[in-house]
Amino acid sequence: RRQCGGGTGFHHKRALFSLCLVSCDGGNILVVPLDVSHWVNMKVILEELHSRGHNLTVIRASNSWYIPEESPLYTSISVEMDESMEDFFDVYLEEQLRAQREGASFWTFLKLTTHWMSMFSNFQEMWAEVFIKIVEDQKVLQSILESKYELILTDPAMAVGLYLAKFLKLPVVLNVRWITSGEGHFALAPSPLSYIPVPGSGLTDKMNFIQRVKNFLLSSIDLFQQKFMVEPCYFAIREKYFEGRFDIISLLQEADIWLFRSDFVFDYPRPTMPNVVYIGGFQCKPAQPLPADLEEFVQSTGEHGVIIMTLGTLVNALPADLTDEVARVFAKLPQKVIWRHKGATPSTLGNNTLIVDWMPQKDLLGHPQIKLFVAHGGTNGVQEAIYYGVPVLGIPLFFDQYDNLLRLQDRGAAKILELSDLNADTFEQGIQEVLHTDSYRMNIQRMSRLHRDQPLAPMDQAVFWVEYVMRHKGAPHLRTEAYRMPWYSYYSLDVLLLMLTVLTALIVSTLGVFRFLCCRRRKKSKAKQN
Incomplete structure (x- = not known):
């Protein structure tokens, strides 16, 4: 089994760690994941836990987008859900792409923020219904109770896992970067807004006065979303199934361990807490050999190398006119291109460009022929670019993607090209700049060396702390009060x-004493005069 690590020294450390590790017999773990790219992250951890003998049960929506009902890794509990997240996302993504092309304005920002809050609130309501269906289905609930789970592993971007853990009185491990109110640190650790940028702000940790005002206002929006758009979705659950007053933030703060999908090679330094374990890049592994046909294509380019491009799991293709512009630029390059694209074939496609529905992204990024990664800036892709040391030309589309790319750009390892500025000229200039300016590759490779230079691989840390919670039936000594x-x-x-x-x-x-003394002196003075 291979993990994220660099060099033989790392493997010696890992072997020593394995010898010293307190054994943990296979336990029963209840998993409450989130769909789409979040599931990709969760699945990597589940594969490792399964390989170490743990029994996994996954709660999923019956119409889940990415989470299969049948799997060799786990058994599943499928819960009926009236609507699919896919339906919501299709409309939202279309609006986001249109707004990005039009350029930023206050009214566009207000419209998209309002739409996102409404959609996010709908997601929470859907998952609140899932909780009710689980606890009111006596057969399902009895099965869960009889399984004697030792902990719940959940993605807290939806709060259902937190409520289920409280209902079942189980320890909680979070697979987290995002929570119901934004980035997880803001709910757990001191987060001074003077130098910690709020996600979506497009700011670094070096802010002038106006930027700090902007950061404060955006933080207020997150607080508004949490209090007025998310918390009410769970009011009925709290009233019916629980005693005492609490909210989602307090449930998050009660969690035993936070497996945080970030690290301080990628993120800016900030205060943290003892129960936060940083596992950024945990999904990375040494690159495996490519399929024969893909290897032949990659090697055929010679000294010029290969560019790969993907826009992630949610976006299949850019608008048709932009797709043609991108293809036209690729066709002019001496490099070969592997492009994950599911839309109509561009009319300007060159002979040097291979279009695929899917690509082994990590194995490609780890190939020495890859010279540039054109990416949307999702957390997984950014962490993989760091691990494999490939410079990035970023085209952020929505969510946290601009902020992720900004962290690379701020360290000289990437260049951001916003969708509103994307055309043939700017795209070609961006490619040429990142390809032929040595500092981009040098900086990303320095980040790669820093990321790999750890006493334990991120995945080993993740599994150790999951098993730690199981061995000790929680970790309350690491939680803040x-x-x-x-x-x-x-x-x-x-x-x-x-x-x-x-x-x-x-x-x-x-003042009273002085006044009393002054009045008394005046009275004595008048008495003497009289």
């Missing part, structure tokens, strides 16, 4: 109020 505190206590506002009250009392008392 902040979630038990009301907000005014967390920020010490009650202490400040007391101090101000005491200080005010002292000042008033002192």
Whole structure:
């Protein structure tokens, strides 16, 4: 079994780790994942857990987009869902692409934000219904109880896994970067907005005053979304199935371990907590040999090398006119191109371009002939570009993609080309700049060396901490007590109020004494005069 690591030194460390690791007999794990690209991440962890003898059960929607009902890795519990996430995404993505091409404006931002909040709220309501169907189906619930699960592994972008864990009184491990209110750190660790950019802000950790104002306002939008668009979706569940007052943020803060899909080679330094384990790049492995036909195509390019392009799992193709422009530029290049594209074949397609429905992205990125990665900036693709050391020309489309690419661009390892500026000229200029400016490759390879230079591979860390929680039936000693505190206590506002009250009392008392003494002196002075 191969993991993310560089060089023989790493493998010696891993062997030593394996010898020292406390054994953990195969346990029962209940998994509540999220669909689409989030499932790709979860599946990688499930494969490793399964290989170590753990029994996995996955709760999925019956009309799941990516999560199969039958799998050699797990048994599944399929829950009927009235609508598919795919239906929501199709409309949203179409609007996003149109807005990107038109360019940014306040009204466009407002429209897209409102649409996203509404769609996200609908997702939460759908998954709240899933919770109700599980706990009210006596057959399913009895099966879950009899399985004696030892923990829940969940993706907290939807809160159903958190509620299910509380209902079943099970320890929780989060496979996380995103939560219901945005990026996970903001719910768990101190997050000063003066130097920690909010996702979607397009800012770095070096902000001027106006940028800090923007960062603050965007943070307020996330708080609004959480309080007024997400929390109400679960009101009925809390009233019917639970006692006491709590919210999603407190459930997140109760989680035992956060397997965080990031690291500080990619992200900006910031405060964190002891139960956060950084597993950025955990899905990466040393590249495997390519299929024979693909290897022949890659090798046929000679010294010029190969460019690969993909826009991720959600977008099959750019609009037709842009697709033709991109194909026209590719056709002029001495490099060969492998392009994941599912739309109509561009009329300008060159002989040097191979269009595929699917590509072994990690194995291609690890091939020495790959010179450039044209990508949309999804977290997986960015982490893989870092691991394999391939510079990026980024075309961000939506969600966190611009911010992901910005972190590479800020470190000199990528160039961003926004969709509103994309045409044949800008695309060709971007390709030529990244290909022929040595600093891009040097910087991404430096990031790759830093990322690989770890005492343990990210996947080994992930599995160790899952098994740690199972061995010790939780990890409450790593959790902050902040979630038990009301907000005014967390920020010490009650202490400040007391101090101000005491200080005010002292000042008033002192002034009163001085006034009394002054009045007394005046009375004595008048008495002497009389």
